[in-house]
Amino acid sequence: MADKNPLQKCFLFTILSLNLMFLQAETGLISQKKTYVVHMDKSAMPSPYTNHLQWYSSKIDSVTDPKSHKEEEGNRILYTYQTAFHGLAVRLSEEEADRLEEEDGVVAVIPETRYELHTTRSPTFLGLERQESERVWAERVTDHDVVVGVLDTGIWPESESFNDTGMSPVPSTWRGACETGKGFFKRNCNRKIVGARVFYRGYEAATGKVDEEIEYRSPRDKDGHGTHTAATVAGSPVRGANLFGFAYGTARGMAPRARVAAYKVCWVGGCFSSDILSAVDQAVADGVQVLSISLGGGISTYSRDSLAIATFGAMEMGVFVSCSAGNGGPDPISLTNVSPWITTVGASTMDRDFPATVKLGTMRTFKGVSLYKGRTVLSLNKQYPLVYLGRNASSPDPTSFCLDGALDGRNVAGKIVICDRGVTPRVQKGQVVKRAGGIGMILTNTATNGEELVADSHLLPAVAVGEREGKLIKEYAMTSKKPTATLQVLGTRIGIKPSPVVAAFSSRGPNFLSLEILKPDLLAPGVNILAAWSGDMAPSSLSSDKRRVKFNILSGTSMSCPHVSGVAALIRSRHPDWSPAAIKSALMTTAYVHDNTLKPLSDASGASPSSPYDHGAGHIDPSKAIDPGLVYDIGPQDYFDFLCTQELSPSQLKVFTKHSNRSCRHSLANNNPGNLNYPAISALFPENTRVKAMTLRRTVTNVGPHVASYKVSVSPFKGASVIVQPSTLNFTRKHQKLSYTVTFRTKLRMKRPEFGGLLWKSSTHKVRSPVIITWLPPL
Numbered sequence: 001m002a003d004k005n006p007l008q009k010c011f012l013f014t015i016l017s018l019n020l021m022f023l024q025a026e027t028g029l030i031s032q033k034k035t036y037v038v039h040m041d042k043s044a045m046p047s048p049y050t051n052h053l054q055w056y057s058s059k060i061d062s063v064t065d066p067k068s069h070k071e072e073e074g075n076r077i078l079y080t081y082q083t084a085f086h087g088l089a090v091r092l093s094e095e096e097a098d099r100l101e102e103e104d105g106v107v108a109v110i111p112e113t114r115y116e117l118h119t120t121r122s123p124t125f126l127g128l129e130r131q132e133s134e135r136v137w138a139e140r141v142t143d144h145d146v147v148v149g150v151l152d153t154g155i156w157p158e159s160e161s162f163n164d165t166g167m168s169p170v171p172s173t174w175r176g177a178c179e180t181g182k183g184f185f186k187r188n189c190n191r192k193i194v195g196a197r198v199f200y201r202g203y204e205a206a207t208g209k210v211d212e213e214i215e216y217r218s219p220r221d222k223d224g225h226g227t228h229t230a231a232t233v234a235g236s237p238v239r240g241a242n243l244f245g246f247a248y249g250t251a252r253g254m255a256p257r258a259r260v261a262a263y264k265v266c267w268v269g270g271c272f273s274s275d276i277l278s279a280v281d282q283a284v285a286d287g288v289q290v291l292s293i294s295l296g297g298g299i300s301t302y303s304r305d306s307l308a309i310a311t312f313g314a315m316e317m318g319v320f321v322s323c324s325a326g327n328g329g330p331d332p333i334s335l336t337n338v339s340p341w342i343t344t345v346g347a348s349t350m351d352r353d354f355p356a357t358v359k360l361g362t363m364r365t366f367k368g369v370s371l372y373k374g375r376t377v378l379s380l381n382k383q384y385p386l387v388y389l390g391r392n393a394s395s396p397d398p399t400s401f402c403l404d405g406a407l408d409g410r411n412v413a414g415k416i417v418i419c420d421r422g423v424t425p426r427v428q429k430g431q432v433v434k435r436a437g438g439i440g441m442i443l444t445n446t447a448t449n450g451e452e453l454v455a456d457s458h459l460l461p462a463v464a465v466g467e468r469e470g471k472l473i474k475e476y477a478m479t480s481k482k483p484t485a486t487l488q489v490l491g492t493r494i495g496i497k498p499s500p501v502v503a504a505f506s507s508r509g510p511n512f513l514s515l516e517i518l519k520p521d522l523l524a525p526g527v528n529i530l531a532a533w534s535g536d537m538a539p540s541s542l543s544s545d546k547r548r549v550k551f552n553i554l555s556g557t558s559m560s561c562p563h564v565s566g567v568a569a570l571i572r573s574r575h576p577d578w579s580p581a582a583i584k585s586a587l588m589t590t591a592y593v594h595d596n597t598l599k600p601l602s603d604a605s606g607a608s609p610s611s612p613y614d615h616g617a618g619h620i621d622p623s624k625a626i627d628p629g630l631v632y633d634i635g636p637q638d639y640f641d642f643l644c645t646q647e648l649s650p651s652q653l654k655v656f657t658k659h660s661n662r663s664c665r666h667s668l669a670n671n672n673p674g675n676l677n678y679p680a681i682s683a684l685f686p687e688n689t690r691v692k693a694m695t696l697r698r699t700v701t702n703v704g705p706h707v708a709s710y711k712v713s714v715s716p717f718k719g720a721s722v723i724v725q726p727s728t729l730n731f732t733r734k735h736q737k738l739s740y741t742v743t744f745r746t747k748l749r750m751k752r753p754e755f756g757g758l759l760w761k762s763s764t765h766k767v768r769s770p771v772i773i774t775w776l777p778p779l
Contacts, residue, residue: 033091035078035112035205035274036100037306039655042086044105053080056088059106063099064092078201079278083285084313085658089274091205107654110306112202113273115297117153117225117266118324118558145171146569147194147259148233149288150562151279151295152226154219154264155196157188159227159550161235161251161532162260164191176261176286181218188220192236195261195286202274203267210267219264224534224541226262228554229294231532232562234258234569238532241551243457243539244373246354246492247530251551254566254622258573261288271295273306280310284317289572292565294324294558296336299513302643303652308339312656315341316636320572320580322565324557325520326507330450330605332613334507338519340676341639343568343584346507347526347560348500348619349604351596353493354455354528354553356463358442360386360476361484368442368465369455369528370489371553378416378440378461383484386442386477387411388418393474396420396446402429413437416485418474421445421464427540430458440487444470452504452604454555455528457539457547461487498595502614503527504605506557509613510753514646515774516673518680520616521584522591523601524567526560528553567622574626575703581634581677582701586625588679589632589767591618593757611755612770617680629704629765632679641665645673669697681758682772683720683744687779692746699739700760700767702731708762712740715756720744720773722758729760742771749775 040056049055060076078089087107092100101109155162169191176195178186189196196219200210210217221227234253241251263279265271276295283291291314293307302308311321325346328334337344356370361383378384389411390400399406402419417438419429430441441462445452451466465473477483503526511519533552538545564587571583578586593601593615601619603610643656644664653664668675674682674696683694702708710729714722723743731738742758753774760767 032093034094035089035202035272036092036097037087037089037110037112037274037277038100039085039087039107039110039309041105041107041654042658052082052086056080059100059103060090063096063103065096078205078274081277081281084281084310084317085655089202089278107651108303110304112206113297113306115271115273115276115295117271117295118327118556118561146255146290146573147174147176147261147288148255148290148292148565148569149261149263149283149286150226150230150233151263151265151276151283151291151293152229153223153266154198154216154221154226155193155230155260155262156221156224156227156532156534157184157193158535159231159532160238161231161253162190162192163236165236167191167257170194170259174287179219181216181220182212183216183220184218192234192260193262194259197262197279197282198264199275199279200267202272203269206272207269215268219262221264221534222536223266224537224552225558226264226266227534228531228552229292229558229562230260230262232529232559233292233566234260235532241530243371243530243549243551243553246371246373247352247553248492251530251532254563255569255573258566258569261286266295273297277306277310280314284314284319288319290565290569291319291321292562293321293337294561296324296326299336299338301513302339302646303648303655305339307337308342309655311339311342312639313658315580315639316658318580320568320583322561322568324561327505327556328507329503329505330448330508330603332508333510333512335509335511335519336507338511338513338517340514340517340642340678341580343564343587344520344616345557345561345564346520346523346614346616347503347505347555347557348523348615349503349527350525351494351496351499352528353496355490355493357488357490358463358465358473359486359488360473361480361482362476366465366469366473368463368469369453370463371455371457372460372462372489373457374460376439376461378486380486380488383486384439385415386418386483386485387415388474388477390420390474393471393478396422402432402441404428404432407432407436407438409437414439416440416442416487418442418444418477421449426454426464427456427458428542430460430462431542431544434460442473442485442487444474449504450605455553457553459540459545461489463487463489498597498599498602500525500595500601500619502601502603502610503555504603505555506614514673515684516682517676517678518612518616518682518770518772522564522588522616523619524560524563526557527555529555529559564620567620567625570622571626578631579633579635582631582703585631585633585679586628587620588617589630589769590621590624590628591616592621593618612680612772617768617770627704627765628767629708629762630700630710630760630767631703632677632698633701634677637662637665638667638677641667642673642676645671672696680770680772681742682774685746685749685773685775687776689749689778693743695741695743697739697741699737700729702734702736704762704765706734707732708764710760710762710767713759713761714771717754717756717773719748719750719754719775720746722771724758744773746775
C-alpha cells in the first residue's frame with residue numbers, strides 16, 4: 001500500500017500532539033509518577049519465573065530507583081491483564097517508563113488516557129413490539145443465556161428494570177462475580193444482574209481516593225448514566241414508566257430477557273484507561289458475549305489506543321463490542337472508537353417528541369421542546385417581559401450564554417430570559433436564570449446545533465428552539481420597545497415526521513485513521529431516550545435539584561450504543577455460532593437510509609441530506625437483521641492482516657498478538673486495507689493521477705435459504721464507472737461462501753467523495769452495502 005497522503009499524516013500528527021497535551025494536562029498524578037499501561041509478550045517470560053506477576057514485578061524493580069523500593073509494590077502495580085491481552089498497569093516516572101520500554105519482553109508502554117461518557121419509545125420505533133415481529137422475536141430460553149457487559153458508572157439494582165421475575169437460573173458457564181461495597185450487597189445481584197464489579201485503582205492513582213461522600217466506591221450507580229445504558233440494553237418491561245408524565249408507557253430494553261453484568265469504570269473525575277482495560281479483560285474472562293461501551297477518549301493510532309488493543313482481544317474471544325461514536329458533531333472527523341472490529345454507533349431521533357411553544361407579543365408562535373413539569377406555569381392569556389442580553393442575534397457572545405454569576409437580577413427579574421445554547425449544561429442555564437429572578441427561559445440553538453432539539457427537565461418554565469427560530473426571537477427581543485412572550489409545554493407526541501434524523505451532536509466521519517474503513521458503522525436512537533435512573537441523582541444531574549425519579553430522558557451517542565448492544569444480544573441468542581463480524585454485517589446490510597417520509601435520511605444540523613460519513617450504513621432495523629440473507633464475515637487473522645497494512649512496525653503489531661504465533665499473512669489483495677471484508681466498500685484513489693482503476697474484493701456467506709440466487713445493482717457515480725463481477729451469485733447450500741469483485745474506473749477525479757450503494761437482491765432478501773469513492777488531491 002502507498003504511504004498515507006500528507007493530509008492524513010498532518011491530521012494524525014495533530015491528533016497525536018493534541019492527545020499528548022491532553023494527557024499531560026489531565027493526568028497529573030500523585031507525586032511525580034503517572035500510570036502507564038504496559039503490554040507484555042507473554043511468550044518471552046524466562047523459565048525461572050513461575051507466574052507472570054513475578055516476572056512483571058521483577059521488570060518493574062529493574063527500572064525503578066532503589067530509593068523508591070520503600071514504596072509498596074502493591075501501590076506500584078495497579079492491575080495485571082491476562083485475558084483480552086497481556087500486561088499490567090503500573091505507576092512510573094517518565095524516566096522509569098523510558099527504561100522499561102527498552103526491556104526485553106516489553107511490547108509497548110502507553111500513558112494513561114482519560115475517557116469521557118458520551119452523554120420506552122425506542123423498542124416500538126425499532127419494530128420490536130409490532131405484532132408482525134412477535135413471531136420473529138418470539139422468546140426462547142436461549143435469550144436468557146446472553147450476558148451483556150456494560151462499562152459505565154455502575155448500576156442502581158433496585159430499579160424495576162432489573163426485576164428478574166420469570167428468568168431462568170444463571171447459566172453455569174457464567175464466571176462473573178457480585179462485588180460488594182458501600183451500598184451494594186450480594187443480594188443486589190439476581191438472575192438479571194448477574195455480575196457487578198468496580199474498577200478504581202487507575203482513577204485513584206490519578207486523582208486520589210474516591211470521595212465516598214459524593215459517590216459510591218462500589219458497583220452502585222450514583223450518576224445514573226450506567227443505570228440508563230444498562231436498562232436500554234436489557235431492561236425488563238416496566239409498565240407506566242415516565243418522566244413527570246412525559247413518554248408514558250412501557251419501558252423495556254432491546255433484549256429484555258438478556259442478563260446484565262455491570263463494570264463500573266467511570267467516576268466523578270472521568271474514566272481512566274487502566275480501569276477500562278481491566279474491566280474489558282475481566283468481562284471477557286467472566287464470559288460476556290456482548291460489551292457495551294458508551295465512552296471515548298479521542299483518537300490515537302491503533303497501536304497507541306489501549307481500548308482498540310483490549311477490544312481486539314475481546315473480538316478474538318468471540319465478544320461483540322459496541323461503542324458510541326462520540327458527541328463531537330456536526331464537526332467532521334470528530335469520531336472516536338474507529339477500529340474496524342468495534343461497531344461504532346451514531347445517534348438519531350425517533351418519531352416521538354415533547355413539543356412546546358413560544359408565543360411572542362406579536363402573537364407569532366414558534367415551536368420548540370421541553371420536559372418542564374413544575375408548580376410554576378406561565379399563563380397562556382398573559383404576556384411576560386422578554387429579555388436577551390447578547391449583542392448580536394446571529395452570533396453568541398459571553399453575555400448571551402447565561403453563565404453562572406453572569407446575570408444581573410435587575411435586568412432579568414420577573415422576565416423570560418433568552419439564553420444561547422453552549423459552554424455550560426442546558427439545564428444549568430435555567431438554574432442561573434431562576435436564581436437571578438427570571439420566571440422562564442428560551443434556550444436558543446446556535447449554528448453548532450442547527451435545528452436539532454433536545455428536551456430537558458428544566459427547573460423553571462423553559463422551551464428549547466432551533467437556530468432559525470432563535471434568531472427571529474432574539475431579533476424581536478432586541479428591536480421591540482417592550483418585548484413580551486409566554487411559554488407552553490404540550491406533553492408527548494408520537495408519529496413525528498421526518499424521523500429518524502441524524503442528531504447534530506452525533507460525531508462524524510471520515511475515519512482519517514483509515515479512510516478505507518467507513519465510520520460510523522450505523523445509527524440508532526439516541527435523542528430523548530427514556531430509561532431507568534439512579535435513585536440518588538436528580539434528573540437534571542444538578543446537585544441543587546432535589547427532585548428524584550425512577551426514569552429519566554437523556555440524549556447522546558451513549559444512548560444509541562446500548563440500543564445496538566441489545567439488538568446484538570438478540571441476534572447472538574438466535575445465532576450463537578455467529579462471529580462478532582457476522583452480527584455487525586447483519587446490522588449494517590439491513591440498515592435503512594430513508595426516513596418515514598420515504599426521503600433520504602436528513603441531518604438535524606442543517607437542511608441537507610446526511611451522508612455515510614454521518615449515518616454509516618444507515619439506521620438499524622432489528623427485525624431484518626435477524627435474517628440478513630448474506631453476511632460479510634471477518635476473522636481475527638483478517639483484522640490482523642488489516643493492521644499489517646497500516647504502517648505499523650513489528651513491535652507495534654506485537655501489542656495485538658496475544659497469541660505469539662500470529663503474524664502478517666498478507667491476505668488482503670495488493671496489501672490494500674480496502675480489501676478487508678467489511679460490509680461497507682470504500683475505494684480510495686491515491687494522489688498519483690495515473691492510477692485510473694481499482695478492484696476491491698468481497699466474500700459473502702449464505703445464512704439464508706439453502707438455495708438462493710442474488711443479482712447485483714449499483715448506484716451510478718459521476719466520477720467513476722463501477723463493474724461488479726459476477727453480477728449474479730447462485731448459492732446451493734447454507735454457509736456457502738462466494739466472492740465477487742468491484743472494479744472502479746475513474747472518469748473524472750472529483751474534489752469531494754462520492755456516495756452510493758451496492759445491493760444484492762434475491763426473491764426474499766436485500767443485502768445493501770454503502771459505497772464511497774474518494775480521490776486524494778494530487779501532490
